[in-house]
Every structure is written in structure tokens, then in C-alpha cells.
Amino acid sequence: MSANDFEPRIVGFLCRWCSYNGADLAGTSRMKYPPNLIPIKTNCSGRVDPTHIMKAFAEGADGVLISGCHPGDCHYINGNWRTAGRFPMMEILLEQLNIDPRRLRLEWVSAAEGDKWAHVVTEFVEQIRELGPLNWQGQFHNEYEEEQQEAVTA
Amino acid sequence: MSKPKFAMYWAAACGGCEISVLQIKEKILEVGETFDIVFWPVAVDFKYKDVEALDDGEILITLYNGAVRNSENEKLAHLLRQKSQILVAFGACATQGGIPGLANVSDAQEIKDLVYTQNPSVDNPDKVYPVERYEVPEGELDLPHLYDTVEALDQVVDVDYYIPGCPPEGPQIWAVLETIIGILKDGGDLPPKGTVLGAGTRSCCDECSRVKEEKKIKGFKKPWEVEWDAEKCLLEQGIICMGPATRDGCGGRCTAVGMPCRGCYGPPPGVTDQGAKMLSTLASIIDADSPEEIAEIAATVPDPLGTFYRFGLAKSMLRRAKV
Numbered sequence: 001m002s003a004n005d006f007e008p009r010i011v012g013f014l015c016r017w018c019s020y021n022g023a024d025l026a027g028t029s030r031m032k033y034p035p036n037l038i039p040i041k042t043n044c045s046g047r048v049d050p051t052h053i054m055k056a057f058a059e060g061a062d063g064v065l066i067s068g069c070h071p072g073d074c075h076y077i078n079g080n081w082r083t084a085g086r087f088p089m090m091e092i093l094l095e096q097l098n099i100d101p102r103r104l105r106l107e108w109v110s111a112a113e114g115d116k117w118a119h120v121v122t123e124f125v126e127q128i129r130e131l132g133p134l135n136w137q138g139q140f141h142n143e144y145e146e147e148q149q150e151a152v153t154a
Numbered sequence: 155m156s157k158p159k160f161a162m163y164w165a166a167a168c169g170g171c172e173i174s175v176l177q178i179k180e181k182i183l184e185v186g187e188t189f190d191i192v193f194w195p196v197a198v199d200f201k202y203k204d205v206e207a208l209d210d211g212e213i214l215i216t217l218y219n220g221a222v223r224n225s226e227n228e229k230l231a232h233l234l235r236q237k238s239q240i241l242v243a244f245g246a247c248a249t250q251g252g253i254p255g256l257a258n259v260s261d262a263q264e265i266k267d268l269v270y271t272q273n274p275s276v277d278n279p280d281k282v283y284p285v286e287r288y289e290v291p292e293g294e295l296d297l298p299h300l301y302d303t304v305e306a307l308d309q310v311v312d313v314d315y316y317i318p319g320c321p322p323e324g325p326q327i328w329a330v331l332e333t334i335i336g337i338l339k340d341g342g343d344l345p346p347k348g349t350v351l352g353a354g355t356r357s358c359c360d361e362c363s364r365v366k367e368e369k370k371i372k373g374f375k376k377p378w379e380v381e382w383d384a385e386k387c388l389l390e391q392g393i394i395c396m397g398p399a400t401r402d403g404c405g406g407r408c409t410a411v412g413m414p415c416r417g418c419y420g421p422p423p424g425v426t427d428q429g430a431k432m433l434s435t436l437a438s439i440i441d442a443d444s445p446e447e448i449a450e451i452a453a454t455v456p457d458p459l460g461t462f463y464r465f466g467l468a469k470s471m472l473r474r475a476k477v
Binding site: 049050051053054055057058082084085086087088089090092093096097098099134136139140143144147148150151 | 225301302303425426427430431434436440442445458459471472
């Protein structure tokens with residue numbers, strides 16, 4: 001795949017109270033933004049376990065966006081605060097795994113901020129486009145079979 | 155009637171699993187009485203060709219310890235799977251990739267470069283590397299091929315049971331062997347395939363003898379940086395302890411003597427990625443008032459990858475670092 005025809009695949013975890021409605025508003029208001037993000041509705045951004053992020057990257061996502069209510073506005077009082085708590089450590093861990101931490105983004109988008117949602121997604125898609133494909137599974141190969149074949153031809 | 159056959163194999167591991175079998179003490183005699191040992195390189199002198207000569211499924215039970223890190227490990231994994239009715243992943247390396255799994259932060263070439271040329275104690279001006287095939291007058295010699303990615307046993311072959319631990323605790327090993335010997339003598343059903351044997355179903359905290367209260371941390375410390383309380387939960391004292399994200403079954407022996415849990419029994423049931431869960435646990439006990447303070451406290455975790463995935467990197471969601 002050349003760099004030009006690379007279309008980022010982004011998984012978005014959106015809380016149902018703010019960001020999902022914000023995204024809905026962007027849609028009903030006919031705002032234009034790139035279609036590269038697959039939204040997943042969660043009850044709260046605090047529900048997004050680091051396992052979900054890992055799974056998204058492992059299964060082909062080039063970027064992951066987590067979006068919740070603004071601090072202080074959480075429907076569950078402090079769920080988004082828990083998300084914020086995980087984020088810095090998650091960034092350090094991704095860096096250690098040699099994944100650019102810019103592939104993971106945390107945003108606060110309220111139900112009234114359709115324009116912000118469109119803006120965030122546009123910006124993030126461009127960011128990932130710049131970083132290029134992650135292609136996680138592409139780095140694994142069957143080393144045993146390769147070795148067997150080599151032994152036959154040697 | 156001939157005795158059922160038993161095998162044990164040592165792959166990419168330190169050898170602690172082999173020694174841990176002796177923790178069953180005099181019960182080893184009962185194992186010898188019940189089973190005919192057909193292959194156990196560390197204890198008896200049988201060769202690979204002796205295993206190859208067996209019929210498929212002729213071995214009743216094989217305990218495979220160690221990760222799969224080179225072509226020899228994998229060849230034996232396939233061979234023993236073919237010859238065994240029950241294949242058990244024995245110990246943290248076989249079940250989770252274990253300590254060798256941490257090699258997944260780099261690749262084979264990087265490891266060879268470090269070991270043979272870059273180490274300060276190495277003097278190798280001609281950059282001589284070991285070769286996998288070498289012609290000598292007597293014929294061709296070959297060495298196993300070192301893999302880029304270390305794998306757990308079940309990422310290579312079908313595995314029947316798992317006995318976690320680094321190493322598995324003696325009484326737990328005996329409990330498993332006793333059950334199997336009991337079934338052989340008196341009949342009964344084996345546990346369902348895929349069962350984790352010789353371990354509990356809850357988290358290590360459940361067995362830990364320390365007093366647990368409210369957890370709120372202003373910064374994480376290494377064990378030698380604090381004068382820790384002998385009774386209180388280590389995590390509450392800011393010492394990273396893998397207990398909450400680790401399966402019980404060990405008896406909480408490490409924490410009882412002031413050593414934080416390192417996570418060797420692997421994730422508890424229902425958890426697929428031990429490191430990710432541990433990260434979540436630690437993040438939830440950070441006591442901060444601003445995003446900046448969260449970041450400051452998070453930065454005090456020494457080596458998150460090596461700590462959270464000390465035994466589980468090979469079996470985690472991502473399996474390795476990006477190369």
C-alpha cells in the first residue's frame with residue numbers, strides 16, 4: 001500500500017451521554033468530516049478498559065479515540081476522571097511498545113459540540129494519515145515453517 | 155498391563171520448573187510407581203528419536219515447561235503433542251511466555267547484536283556471530299533458529315491443561331498429579347479441556363495475609379525506597395504489587411515476606427490481558443486533583459511494560475512491541 005492511498009482505520013469509544021450525542025448532532029447537522037472512524041458506544045468513557053485499546057490496535061486499528069463528557073459533567077460523577085487517570089500511564093506503555101502515543105487520543109466532547117466532534121475527527125484522521133499504517137498483525141510470521149523450508153533448500 | 159507413560163520437557167525456561175517438581179518430595183516415588191517415564195531430558199537419558207519411535211498418543215501425560223523461542227522448542231512441541239494424550243503447559247513460560255517473553259520488546263537480530271557485539275564485556279572485533287548451519291568433515295552441524303517473537307505453548311500447539319506459576323508451587327503440582335493418579339486407579343472424569351489446574355479462581359489479594367484498607371497513592375516507590383509496614387497492603391504503601399491482576403493459588407507467599415507479587419500465576423479467570431488490567435488497577439488508585447498531577451504520579455511507575463507484563467507479554471493482546 002502506498003502512502004497516498006492509505007486510509008486510516010480508527011476506532012472511537014464514545015460515551016453515550018455526551019460524545020455519542022455530540023457525534024449524532026454533527027450528523028444531523030450535516031457537518032462534513034472523514035468517514036474513517038468507527039464509533040463504539042460505551043456507557044461511560046470510564047468503561048473503556050486498556051484491554052479494549054490493546055485489542056483495537058492488535059486487530060488492525062491505526063488509531064484509537066476515546067471521547068467522553070467534559071470533566072465535571074460526567075453522568076456517573078467521576079467516570080471520565082478514571083479515563084483521564086489511565087491515560088498518562090497508557091501513553092508511557094504504548095511508547096514502550098514502540099507505538100506512537102499520538103495514535104491514542106482523549107477528547108471531551110459534549111452533546112452540544114457537534115462542530116468540535118467534526119473538528120476532532122478531521123484532525124485525528126490527518127494525524128494518523130501522517131503517522132501511516134500500524135498494521136500490527138503484519139509483523140508476525142510463521143518462523144517455524146520458514147525455517148523448515150530453509151532447511152529443505154539449504 | 156504396562157504402566158501409563160509420562161514425559162516432561164524443558165524448552166525456553168530457566169529450569170526452575172524442573173526443580174519445582176522435586177518440591178513434591180517423597181511423592182516423586184509414587185509418580186515413578188504409577189508412570190513409566192519415557193522422556194525427561196533433565197532426569198533420564200532418552201533421545202528425541204526414542205520419542206519419535208513411540209506411537210501417536212502413546213504418552214499419557216506430558217508436562218511441557220518453557221516458552222517456544224526457537225525451532226527446536228517448536229519441533230518438540232509438535233512432536234510431544236502428537237505423541238501425548240494430555241499435553242500440559244507447565245509453569246509461567248509455557249502458559250504465558252514468562253520472563254523469556256520479555257524478549258518480545260526486541261527481535262532476534264537486536265538480541266544477537268547486543269549479546270555478541272555490543273555488551274561492554276564482549277571483545278569481538280571481527281563481529282563473529284554463531285551460524286545456524288556449519289560444514290565440518292564429519293557432516294553438517296546445525297543449531298536451532300532463534301525466533302523474533304517468543305510464544306506461549308498454546309500459540310503453537312493445542313494444549314489440554316495449564317499449570318501456572320514461576321515455578322508452580324510443590325503442593326499444587328502434587329494436587330494435580332494426585333488427581334490424575336487417582337483417576338487412573340479409581341476411574342472418574344478428567345477436568346474439562348483448557349482448565350487451569352493447580353491454581354485458584356480469584357485474585358492473589360484473596361490469599362494475601364496483609365491488611366487491606368483504602369488505596370490512594372500519591373506516588374509509586376521501589377521496595378527499597380520506603381520503610382514499609384510489615385502488616386499493611388503493599389500497594390497501599392505505594393509499592394507496585396501485581397496481586398490484584400494475578401490468579402491466586404500460590405498461597406500469597408511473596409507478599410507474606412514483604413516481596414510484592416510479580417504476577418507469575420498469570421491473569422485471573424475472565425482477564426485476557428494481565429498488564430492492561432494492572433494498568434487500570436493502578437490508575438484507579440492514583441490520588442490526584444489535576445491531569446498534571448496524574449501524569450506526574452504515573453511517571454513514577456518504574457518500567458510499566460516490564461512490570462505489568464513481566465510474565466505475560468507473549469500472551470497479551472499485542473504479544474510484542476512493534477519492530
